[in-house]
Amino acid sequence: MNIDGFSIVTITKRKNCISRLIKNFLGQVIPNKELIVVINNDSISIKDFYLYTNLYNNIQVYKLSQNISLGMCLNYACSKSKYNIICKFDDDDYYSPYYLKEAESKFLNYDCDIVGKLKAYVYLSMYNMLLLKVNKVENDYVTTVLGSTICFKKSILDDVKFKDVNCLEDKYFNSDCLKLGYKIYSSSRYNHIIYKHKDPNEHTFASNIPFLIKTSKIIESNVSFYDCFKIVDENKKMS
Secondary structure, eight states: OOOOOEEEEEEEOOGGGHHHHHHHHHTOOOSSEEEEEEEOOTTSOGGGGHHHHTTOTTEEEEEOOTTSOHHHHHHHHHHTOOSSEEEEOOSSSEEOTTHHHHHHHHHHHSOOSEEEOSSOEEEETTTTEEEEEOSOOOSEEESOOOGGGOEEEGGGGGTOOOOSOSSSHHHHHHHHHHHTTOOEEEOOSOSEEEEEOSSGGGSSSOOOHHHHHHTEEEEESSOOHHHHHHHHHHHHHHO
16 A cells, blocks of 8 residues: 555643653654644643644644543544544653554555554553563454554545544444454554553553553563663564
């Protein structure tokens, strides 16, 4: 397929994650890219983003009422996209500069409509711990991928939209696509780290942290989130 660029969509309720989101976006080595942010919190001013929108013409910011669901916010953001691949970024995760480049290679080399990750690194801020989800598929076809890693062909939206829900919208999207015959591919564990806040209320879906630790491999303890970037990059070089 011909990829003309990547439209990154992010829905945010957190003012303190703006700089991380912008850094993740600007660092991507893909030249043709845009960032579409939808603020879904009435207490956050769109003016907080003016510093970035005034400096970069490929960053768009919109604001919708916090009464509008996450799924509907995603559909709105997608409607503003101009490129033929849409990629969902969470505002608090880490995406390496080669994150979109890896996704691009999967679209170009495999017969797939959605690319994402199942095997993933997770950072637990309450324990300063880096984990790796085990017993998860990577570099193969799957039936679902993690919501913070979904990249998909824009043409899918002719058949499937995100549901009007605040939780599990990614799982419904994957399932609806699968039912229509769209193919989902799980890329490698690298180039991404999921960030888990100390406060579970910071997440739309509360994880079972003890179960997550029990079913994962501990990569590093007593480590800062930012130091994890180098650890994951070094593991990638050794693989």
